[in-house]
Amino acid sequence: MKEITVYNSLTRKKEILKPINSPDLNIYTCGPTVYDHSHIGHARASITWDFIVRFLRSLNYKVIWTRNITDIDDKIINKANELNLHPDKVARIYAHSFHEDMHALNVDWPDFEPTATQHIPNMISFIEGLIKNSSAYQIESDVYFSVSSFKNYGQLKGQPISELEKGFGRIEVNIKKKHPLDFALWKGVKDSNDHGFESPWGKGRPGWHLECSAMNYAIYKTNLDIHGGGDDLIFPHHENEIAQSESFTKSKFANYWLHNGMILVNGKKMAKSEGNFITIKDALQNTTGNALRFFMLNSHYRMPVNYTEEGITAAKNGIDRITEALSDYTTNSINPPNEENEYTKEFKSAMSDDFNSPQALAILFKLTDNIHKENEEKIKLKLQATLYNLCCVLGFDLSLNPKTNTGSSTKLISKIIDKLMIWRKECKLKKDFISGDKIRDILNETNIEIKDLPENTYKWRIKS
């Protein structure tokens, strides 16, 4: 198995990936809080973890991927009050929306998708354990984690508690807490009518950081190989996860911390307060999941990415050229075995260096060029099989290709196009090029590209 190096935020350097129990590989990534439609930042994160998992699986690692959904927190409750709905319903509505988006982006289902509300009892016993070993304390109906009890607090951020405290000059500190950096494990409700769950400390709800620790413990029972998330979560979220989990289990929480870069809009981090918030559904109005994925993959996952119309158009045109090289490729034909060749070797080598997807894409373009230049049908088919497989590893959706999609809707489209093309052929034979071209143009407007081939034959495909 090829050695993979990953940049570990914990040590701030690239390290060789050594799973605890190879080829098993446990990975947990932070999912969304479902209080609104997901935005393109969630798309970036999801696509990142998706292609990383796909790549690891292509190397025969037995990956178990968990991605949580935060379905209870203040923002969800506020939204519920606003819409006069139960918080659970708000969460379900937007979790469903998130799943629609993931489907549109061809992001694979994680193996586990726990929600906070499913894990309330686990979180309560987790807190009890932390109180028992003096890592947490109760004040009224709240429970806080005591950062002073954890000697490595600040390791992920790279600053000791004494330095971290200095950032607190300008924000309001909850005076109930023993230390400004202490964070809530359990937040008691202010009013008994408020939404909450029963606990030994009264009615309340879990603190956000807790769920990831408790779920990991519940699902894996063992330490994680990889923990991923957006780089905005490094502090305090992931710092706090480490503190809780390691205080509870007395062993290392995760060996490798991977963080994806932020999506910028107009050069600024995307945020509602900046007024530059773009949902995945908005983005998909003007482009396809493949184009969005290409756009993301064209930058290294750790780098920030500036979202622009130009960038999306460039991505659309780029992925279109790659998939075009597969427009006459059919997976039903007798495919050459998925054997190693110079392209797959280069691809693996690029991807094994901290998942260098931009370099991997360059190899897909090299394949694309060579497919077009290849005259020998047998060799061409091999190249296409390689390209097809590598596209799948990166998670591109090739079902738009009429030759590789045997779905009923594609068959129907195919029939309609065949009928229109008979009509077009008649027009052309009568030298009525205006009518004939009109048919082609109309199809083009729906992203169906028609290519005329010799002797009144044709080829079609759906463009990005």
Add this chain to the structure above:
RNA sequence: GGCGGCUUAGCCAAGUGGUAAGGCCGAGGUCUGCAAAACCUCUAUACGGCGGUUCAAAUCCGCCAGCCGCCUCCA
């Protein structure tokens, strides 16, 4: 204030010591009834600035400038 990151052609973007991947846009050409796609050529003598180390620096070190992120909910 503390910590981290970024600055490569018109645009996007790889590249951590050996002489700069790839994509997109634009222009011209081949092909075509016209297109589309593909191919060829050009755009491309591109590494923020100034010093230093070295036979050799986009890559290492120092200083400076600009931009961004985290320190508060955030993918």
